[in-house]
Amino acid sequence: MGRYLGRKILIYALTFFLAVTIDWMIPRFMPGDPVSIMIARIGTRPEAAAVLRGYFIKAFGLDVPLWQQYLNFWKALFQGDLGVSIWLYPQPVIKIIQRAIPYDLFILLPAILLSWFAGNQVGALAARARWLDNTILPLGYLLTATPYMWLAIVLAWSLGNVAGVFPIAGAYSFAVRPNLSLHFILDLLHHWFLPFLSLFLVMFGGWAIGMRNMIIYELESDYSRYLEALGIPHSLIRKYAFRNAMLPQITGLALQLGGIVAGAVATEVVFAYPGIGYIILNAVQNQDYFLLQGCFLFIIIGVLLANFMIDLVYVVVDPRTRLGMTGE
Amino acid sequence: MAQEQPKKVRSEFIYFAWRNVKLRIGVSVLLAFVLFSIIGPFLAKYDPLEYVGPAGAPPSREYWFGTTTFGQDVFSQFAHGTRSTLIVGLLGGSLGTLIGILVGLISGYRGGLLDEFLNMITNIILIIPTLAVLIIIAAYLSVRGILTESVFIGLTAWPWAARAIRAQTFSLRVREFVDLARMTGRSSLRIVLTEIAPNMMSYLLLVFILQFGGAVLNAATLDFIGLGPTKGMSLGLIMNNAVLWAALQLGMWWWLLPSGAAIAAIVGALYITNVGLDEIFNPKLREM
Amino acid sequence: MLQVENLTVYYKTIRGYVRALEGATFTIADGEIMGLAGESGCGKTTLGHSLIYLRPPMNYIGGRVVLDGQELPIWDMEKMQEFRYRHVSLIPQYAMNALNPTRKIGRMIAELLESRGMNYDEVLPELKRRLDLVQLSHDVLKMYPIELSGGMKQRTVMVVSTLLNPSLLIADEITSALDVSTQKAVCEMLVEFRDRGFVKSTIIITHDISILYQIADSILVMYAGQLSEKAPTETIFQDARHPYTRMLIGSLPKVGVRYQEERLLGIPGSPPQLLNPPEGCRFRDRCPVAFDRCTEVPPFREISPGHSVACWRAF
Numbered sequence: 001m002g003r004y005l006g007r008k009i010l011i012y013a014l015t016f017f018l019a020v021t022i023d024w025m026i027p028r029f030m031p032g033d034p035v036s037i038m039i040a041r042i043g044t045r046p047e048a049a050a051v052l053r054g055y056f057i058k059a060f061g062l063d064v065p066l067w068q069q070y071l072n073f074w075k076a077l078f079q080g081d082l083g084v085s086i087w088l089y090p091q092p093v094i095k096i097i098q099r100a101i102p103y104d105l106f107i108l109l110p111a112i113l114l115s116w117f118a119g120n121q122v123g124a125l126a127a128r129a130r131w132l133d134n135t136i137l138p139l140g141y142l143l144t145a146t147p148y149m150w151l152a153i154v155l156a157w158s159l160g161n162v163a164g165v166f167p168i169a170g171a172y173s174f175a176v177r178p179n180l181s182l183h184f185i186l187d188l189l190h191h192w193f194l195p196f197l198s199l200f201l202v203m204f205g206g207w208a209i210g211m212r213n214m215i216i217y218e219l220e221s222d223y224s225r226y227l228e229a230l231g232i233p234h235s236l237i238r239k240y241a242f243r244n245a246m247l248p249q250i251t252g253l254a255l256q257l258g259g260i261v262a263g264a265v266a267t268e269v270v271f272a273y274p275g276i277g278y279i280i281l282n283a284v285q286n287q288d289y290f291l292l293q294g295c296f297l298f299i300i301i302g303v304l305l306a307n308f309m310i311d312l313v314y315v316v317v318d319p320r321t322r323l324g325m326t327g328e
Numbered sequence: 329m330a331q332e333q334p335k336k337v338r339s340e341f342i343y344f345a346w347r348n349v350k351l352r353i354g355v356s357v358l359l360a361f362v363l364f365s366i367i368g369p370f371l372a373k374y375d376p377l378e379y380v381g382p383a384g385a386p387p388s389r390e391y392w393f394g395t396t397t398f399g400q401d402v403f404s405q406f407a408h409g410t411r412s413t414l415i416v417g418l419l420g421g422s423l424g425t426l427i428g429i430l431v432g433l434i435s436g437y438r439g440g441l442l443d444e445f446l447n448m449i450t451n452i453i454l455i456i457p458t459l460a461v462l463i464i465i466a467a468y469l470s471v472r473g474i475l476t477e478s479v480f481i482g483l484t485a486w487p488w489a490a491r492a493i494r495a496q497t498f499s500l501r502v503r504e505f506v507d508l509a510r511m512t513g514r515s516s517l518r519i520v521l522t523e524i525a526p527n528m529m530s531y532l533l534l535v536f537i538l539q540f541g542g543a544v545l546n547a548a549t550l551d552f553i554g555l556g557p558t559k560g561m562s563l564g565l566i567m568n569n570a571v572l573w574a575a576l577q578l579g580m581w582w583w584l585l586p587s588g589a590a591i592a593a594i595v596g597a598l599y600i601t602n603v604g605l606d607e608i609f610n611p612k613l614r615e616m
Numbered sequence: 617m618l619q620v621e622n623l624t625v626y627y628k629t630i631r632g633y634v635r636a637l638e639g640a641t642f643t644i645a646d647g648e649i650m651g652l653a654g655e656s657g658c659g660k661t662t663l664g665h666s667l668i669y670l671r672p673p674m675n676y677i678g679g680r681v682v683l684d685g686q687e688l689p690i691w692d693m694e695k696m697q698e699f700r701y702r703h704v705s706l707i708p709q710y711a712m713n714a715l716n717p718t719r720k721i722g723r724m725i726a727e728l729l730e731s732r733g734m735n736y737d738e739v740l741p742e743l744k745r746r747l748d749l750v751q752l753s754h755d756v757l758k759m760y761p762i763e764l765s766g767g768m769k770q771r772t773v774m775v776v777s778t779l780l781n782p783s784l785l786i787a788d789e790i791t792s793a794l795d796v797s798t799q800k801a802v803c804e805m806l807v808e809f810r811d812r813g814f815v816k817s818t819i820i821i822t823h824d825i826s827i828l829y830q831i832a833d834s835i836l837v838m839y840a841g842q843l844s845e846k847a848p849t850e851t852i853f854q855d856a857r858h859p860y861t862r863m864l865i866g867s868l869p870k871v872g873v874r875y876q877e878e879r880l881l882g883i884p885g886s887p888p889q890l891l892n893p894p895e896g897c898r899f900r901d902r903c904p905v906a907f908d909r910c911t912e913v914p915p916f917r918e919i920s921p922g923h924s925v926a927c928w929r930a931f
Contacts, residue, residue: 145596147549157579223715230706233731233732262546266553270576293464295463300456319760
């Protein structure tokens with residue numbers, strides 16, 4: 001078990017290192033001078049441009065040798081200094097991100113957990129009867145093939161615009177100020193529902209399909225065949241198959257995190273929901289490099305943490321890892 | 329007797345291919361879209377970006393998919409966009425598959441330290457969310473074309489393919505005919521090319537289909553955030569503009585819905601084709 | 617005691633029925649270990665499995681199976697549940713993978729038994745005695761399958777399969793994946809189970825006749841879905857009447873014989889495909905003594921007590 005986790009931590013450390021390095025490298029090794037590019041895009045008057053140039057050079061740290069820039073970058077990272085946003089100048093990047101993260105967790109955590117559990121149950125159900133399989137399978141594929149942004153648009157348009165049941169923008173009504181009243185909480189939930197549902201549905205499809213395939217695989221395995229020959233009731237066989245099929249679904253969760261990030265970004269854009277995805281959109285539109293960089297790093301950290309937690313869960317659930325028999 | 333066998337195998341394959349409903353549906357839908365992407369732009373009467381009609385008009389005889397808030401013809405955008413989305417999917421998917429094949433075959437066949445190293449790289453790239461990297465890169469390039477987008481997508485999507493192909497190579501590597509080839513002193517490269525790869529053809533096809541689908545989805549998301557090609561049209565871009573210009577609030581469904589529906593249909597068709605092909609190649613899954 | 621009458625089982629494929637088992641008729645007495653031998657694809661696995669788990673693509677076509685005076689409803693998957701494990705049990709070919717990898721063995725056995733309505737604690741003492749018999753430590757119950765060696769897993773499965781003292785035990789190629797010394801141990805265990813009364817009738821399915829020589833009381837030889845010959849082991853080896861059996865025995869290497877003087881005989885040709893098998897005796901294309909009567913299926917007839925053959929030449 002120690003070996004298994006140790007290897008994982010090593011990979012995560014390397015990944016983090018690589019990601020930060022890529023993040024640092026990209027503006028510096030792109031064709032052209034990053035500072036000039038940024039100033040050209042902002043397109044200001046010459047005097048303002050000169051001031052901006054000075055600011056950017058300091059911010060990028062371009063006035064010191066390359067290796068020192070790199071170390072400074074790491075130093076700043078550990079101090080929690082991710083620079084100052086251009087779009088929302090003079091707010092520090094880290095503050096902007098900190099405000100956005102709770103909203104992300106608010107829609108992502110329930111969506112991921114509920115879709116995983118529900119998807120697994122429904123996927124297992126599909127293996128029980130042909131007619132169930134014929135309905136669940138196409139539904140699952142349809143959902144998982146749907147682009148996140150489009151489902152968000154469909155839900156927003158149908159339930160939000162046409163039916164008028166749900167709001168389609170923001171985390172809470174413009175007229176309301178955040179407080180702990182029931183009114184505010186209800187309003188929050190009201191705005192939360194559609195983005196959550198959109199994420200939930202697409203992910204649900206994926207898990208259902210995955211589980212259905214894994215269960216079929218387990219039901220055809222040697223141990224299942226043996227139990228069938230011994231006349232063991234199907235309920236026990238299904239229970240074993242389900243338990244064993246869950247293992248790859250857990251690792252699958254870790255692998256899906258990249259896609260989930262993309263989905264969250266797309267969904268937040270549609271609903272103007274103030275999570276990191278929405279921040280990214282604005283950063284792109286305003287050429288706010290520092291904000292983008294901060295978002296990138298936060299996403300990486302979040303994904304690595306999630307990966308690690310999933311690995312811990314996996315160690316608990318699969319006895320073979322505890323015995324050091326699974327090399328991964 | 330030996331001559332009869334190949335013919336039987338091929339006709340058996342076609343027999344199952346024809347009978348498989350999923351394959352029929354998937355391929356038909358795909359063909360329809362490919363055809364549309366070829367002739368669609370000729371059917372489109374206007375340039376996609378030109379302001380030609382009344383602003384925000386619902387579908388009519390003149391403008392089949394209505395117009396945008398600027399009076400652009402949505403159908404023309406849709407026709408051109410489909411073509412560009414399919415091209416990016418094809419190029420990105422192909423690149424991803426190729427790199428995946430390279431890494432997967434080498435890693436799976438050679439094993440040892442090389443495999444450990446490649447595996448580590450694969451895992452690292454797998455963990456890093458594709459979109460995050462693409463955002464950073466694309467944000468820096470002031471001019472982006474279809475080719476650039478395809479290359480980026482291919483460069484970030486290959487780990488999936490590599491993993492799958494590596495696993496397949498592993499299982500094939502220990503088969504007897506490979507041992508035989510090795511004993512006759514064939515070079516590793518020749519063994520991989522002549523013994524292992526042909527037995528994986530069906531599997532490679534499945535991998536490619538999935539990569540194609542993934543590339544289409546990735547491209548759509550990138551375009552949707554505004555990080556797609558700086559010129560030209562794509563289905564994701566249509567949705568980007570629509571959402572940006574309050575099509576949701578204004579209820580302009582003709583602008584919002586078709587592009588995403590097309591993407592869902594294309595990717596869905598790819599997935600269904602994948603399942604159908606899997607059933608054909610894998611006799612155990614065949615329904616009696 | 618097992619009585620099989622005219623058991624016929626085909627495989628359904630898109631091209632039609634594969635006639636895998638044609639009219640099998642034989643009897644196994646209590647305490648008898650019968651070996652079921654033949655080439656790959658001769659139908660022995662079909663026969664063995666149809667007695668306990670006849671599932672698609674296997675199709676029941678006809679015949680009767682009577683165990684201890686009671687007819688087994690082998691065509692009815694639901695009704696057979698009652699007989700499985702208690703009266704008819706199986707040691708599968710894939711015994712080494714037959715244990716759920718994510719369950720401790722003791723727990724799995726407990727769940728298994730409870731699901732069949734038995735109390736684990738009541739059975740535990742007997743289970744432990746059986747483990748001792750096959751030289752497995754009681755600690756095995758607290759381990760996961762992955763912690764055991766192949767031989768240990770095999771023995772565990774043997775104990776589990778025979779735990780309820782079935783009347784009929786089907787052992788399917790249980791020695792195929794083992795080294796010679798383990799093969800010996802496993803075979804000896806089977807005999808031990810029979811001697812102690814844990815199992816009444818045993819069918820050992822194998823393509824390795826030499827094993828049968830060691831432990832089987834009688835041997836049933838099959839070819840291309842048809843029964844060729846059944847006789848006590850000694851008779852098969854010394855005085856076989858069916859040409860196929862004789863050639864099989866003749867193709868066995870003998871200890872002490874060097875093959876410069878006597879050539880090791882194989883059987884030229886290959887078995888017919890069973891989609892459209894030839895009429896009559898299916899061995900006739902490879903048989904050195906076939907004649908025109910052989911286009912008619914020879915009945916599986918007893919030519920002396922306990923010795924049955926299906927060959928016109930032998931009558």
